[in-house]
Amino acid sequence: EPEVTQTPSHQVTQMGQEVILRCVPISNHLYFYWYRQILGQKVEFLVSFYNNEISEKSEIFDDQFSVERPDGSNFTLKIRSTKLEDSAMYFCASSETKGVGQPQHFGDGTRLSIL
Amino acid sequence: DQQVKQNSPSLSVQEGRISILNCDYTNSMFDYFLWYKKYPAEGPTFLISISSIKDKNEDGRFTVFLNKSAKHLSLHIVPSQPGDSAVYFCAATGYNFNKFYFGSGTKLNVKP
Numbered sequence: 296e297p298e299v300t301q302t303p304s305h306q307v308t309q310m311g312q313e314v315i316l317r318c319v320p321i322s323n324h325l326y327f328y329w330y331r332q333i334l335g336q337k338v339e340f341l342v343s344f345y346n347n348e349i350s351e352k353s354e355i356f357d358d359q360f361s362v363e364r365p366d367g368s369n370f371t372l373k374i375r376s377t378k379l380e381d382s383a384m385y386f387c388a389s390s391e392t393k394g395v396g397q398p399q400h401f402g403d404g405t406r407l408s409i410l
Numbered sequence: 411d412q413q414v415k416q417n418s419p420s421l422s423v424q425e426g427r428i429s430i431l432n433c434d435y436t437n438s439m440f441d442y443f444l445w446y447k448k449y450p451a452e453g454p455t456f457l458i459s460i461s462s463i464k465d466k467n468e469d470g471r472f473t474v475f476l477n478k479s480a481k482h483l484s485l486h487i488v489p490s491q492p493g494d495s496a497v498y499f500c501a502a503t504g505y506n507f508n509k510f511y512f513g514s515g516t517k518l519n520v521k522p
Contacts, residue, residue, distance in 0.1 A: 299453070328509065337514040338454065338499060351508035386453050395442040395461065395505050401453035 297321045301387050301402035308377050309410055316372045316405045318387030327370045328388040328399060329362065331355070338386070344370065345393065374407075382409045413437045414502050416513035423520050429487040431516050433500035436481065440502040444510070445474060445485045448497045457498075458485070490520045 300319045308314045320327050329341040343350040344362055352360075361373045370389075374381055384406050388399040415434045423429045431445075441462045446454035460467040460474045460483070467474050473486045487494055497517045501510040 301453075330512075338512040340509045340511070343508040345508075353509075388453075393508060395503065398444055398456040398459055399510060400456060401446075403451070403453045 299387055299389055299400050299402035301385075301405050303405060304403070305406045305408070307408045307410065310379055311376050314374050314377055314407065316374075316385050316387075316407070318370045318372070318402055319368050320370055320387065320389030321400055322368070324389035324391050324400075326350075326390045326393050326399075327362075327364070328390075329372045330386045330388065330401075331383040332386065332404075333380075333383045341372070341385075350393075377407075377409045379409050382407055413440075414500060414511045414513040416500060416516050418516050419514070420517040420519070423490045423518065425492055425520055425522050426489045429485075429490045429494065429518055429520065431485040431487075431498050431500075431518065433483050433485075433513050434481060435483075435502050435511075437502070437504070437511075438481070439504045439506065440511075441504040442502065443474070443476060443483050444501045444503075445472075446499045446501060446512075447494075448499060448515070454499055487518075490518075492520050492522050494518060495520045 302317045327344040332338045342352040342356045359375045384404040386404045388401045390397045390399045444459040445457040447457045448454045458472045476483045497515045499515045500513045503510045
């Protein structure tokens with residue numbers, strides 16, 4: 296069964312450094328998402344992306360965050376200047392269509408640790 | 411932004427018995443509801459869904475019930491197995507939404 300893959304599985308970065316989290320969505324999917332889960336807390340929506348542009352973003356997704364689909368297969372999340380509170384599991388998800396009728400499929404996440 | 415709530419952080423059930431996980435939502439615009447299962451160190455895995463035109467959807471041991479008037483859905487697992495031990499998230503979305511709203515999760519422990 297096709298799956299969403301994320302790399303790296305664990306990223307350790309010094310505060311203030313830039314980090315790029317990578318995702319390869321399922322190949323025929325058109326909608327892409329990033330979520331994060333701080334340890335012990337709920338899964339929080341960050342951003343949705345369709346047709347090479349952001350469809351929606353949350354308050355968490357400030358100017359330090361950006362997303363890109365640099366080629367036909369990768370979907371990346373960049374954090375420009377990481378803060379301690381960015382430490383979390385970051386999940387990428389994709390779906391064939393938007394919203395109703397199609398589940399989002401998640402990758403196994405990247406654990407981001409900011410020192 | 412507590413549009414989807416799971417009020418029970420944990421649930422413990424004996425193997426072979428029924429597990430019932432509950433979820434409440436506040437937004438009447440939600441049309442589509444899902445349950446995800448999450449093991450440690452893995453991403454959420456889609457389990458089962460239901461659209462607002464139905465009140466029940468069944469897939470093997472898993473059944474989701476939707477009560478639109480109460481804005482409540484539940485997941486029933488019968489019979490429960492130790493391998494079902496995981497965190498279960500409910501999620502909701504609608505035609506006009508670009509994202510899913512997730513509950514905070516319920517950790518299910520099925521005891522052998």
